[in-house]
Amino acid sequence: MARMKFLCDADRCIECNACVTACKNEHDVPWGINRRRVVTINDGLPGERSVSMACMHCTNAPCASVCPVKCFYTTADGVVLHNKDTCIGCGYCSYACPFGAPQYPKTANFGTRGKMDKCTYCAGGPEADHSKAEYVKYGANRLAEGKLPLCAEMCSTKALLAGDGDIIAEIYKERVVTRGYGSGAWGWRTAYGQTVTV
């Protein structure tokens, strides 16, 4: 089985935010939630870089370790998913996530946040693949159709890579060697405990 990961080649990202828009559209993401976002570091300075970030589907995911109801599970492909029926909206996963992935549809007081929502790697949830219930809660399930996440698939500069961690790391290494520079695999050391060394 593959170990699915995301890798954003920041030297190619042009901050067009198409990944953000495509994700919202594909999954009918609730108002106020962005499962993916683009952050620009050193904005306006020489050498600024933009990074597209969503759930990194961590190894030993911190969200899963703090969840009081154990609603998280890791699929055979290494994708971290969660069960919205079990989620109680306590907010702990959002405290624990290093990438700001878990978000809530409500921000009302008295702890009413609603069910947590995050990037599913376009892999749906625990419901039957392509069922209506799955789509309503988690969005499209492209992985079950043999397709990769839409954000990476439609990236115009191919900055955002999705797929097996070893393969996308190899593609990134080749790019860095060919062009002679690379700002690094953003988030990898935090999510997977190791980075791509060229």
Next chain:
Amino acid sequence: MTHLIARAFAVFALVLGLTLPALAQVNPTQRSVTEEALIKSLGTAPVSGRITIPDANAGFLIKPENKSWAALQGQTLHNLSIAAVVGMIVLLALFYMIRGKIRVDSGLSGRKILRFTSIERFAHWTLASTFIVLALSGLNVIIGKSVILPMVGEAAFGTLSAWGKIAHNFLAWPFMVALVMVAVLWIVHNMPSAVDLQWIKQGGGLLKKGVHPPAKKFNAGQKLIFWAVIAGGAALSYTGFMLLFPAKAGGPVDWQFYQTVHALTAAVLSAIIIAHIYIGSIGMEGAFDAMGSGEVDENWAKEHHSLWVKEVSGGTSTAGAQPRAQPAE
């Protein structure tokens, strides 16, 4: 002369013109910020930048430090909470096996003294009942996943925890009201005094049969529980309030802090309250009546709160110690 200068300038311009395209071939963006250098220079601080969506918190790209809170919450607090509760129960069980139930040494007199008025009992039981639900639903959030989840299954546990969370959020308010009531009612009786030192020196008479150090309305042990409840309850109320209104509390770092303090305080206070429940019920004969009917047996009161009995009876109806006979003249 001007001719020469013009010619030299032309040569210079030509050289510059030839070299410029070569310079332009160097990528000006090659030297950029790298993840490795940035994370090293930031230490535990988050990597952040500009974001175009309205959510300002989304500007944080990577916060590696969140993983340490995750480890603290997922393992340390989980194990500490279990240790606090189980540890206290084991200690009390040992104490019960060695000391047994603390009896009224002089036997029950059958005469009753009012110890707690209905207002005091109402405040106590409001505080007690809400605390028990809050403690159980709170413990469920920390240790339920390893204790209750394996027994009832994921779906049932999810429903139970969702109800528990609602109960926790709403019962916090009567808890806070009762906490204030208890503080107002009993603070004057809980000021430390010299009598307390004597009580502590004698181990409160807990360890030896027949030892009964003098005490007013509350002995040193009860005072300790009172102040633990007031301080712990206040800390729980404040941090809980912040967790209920996360927008007021700040950002994720603040929420992590409040959650940690909330959980630690709750673990310690739960352990203390388990001991309080023990001594107020199966641990001591006659103690429950104080909060049950509000009236305690006179002999129980004399043994455990001798100075208080003298205060309330005004030294007149002291059945145990007969007043000295006054010569009639």
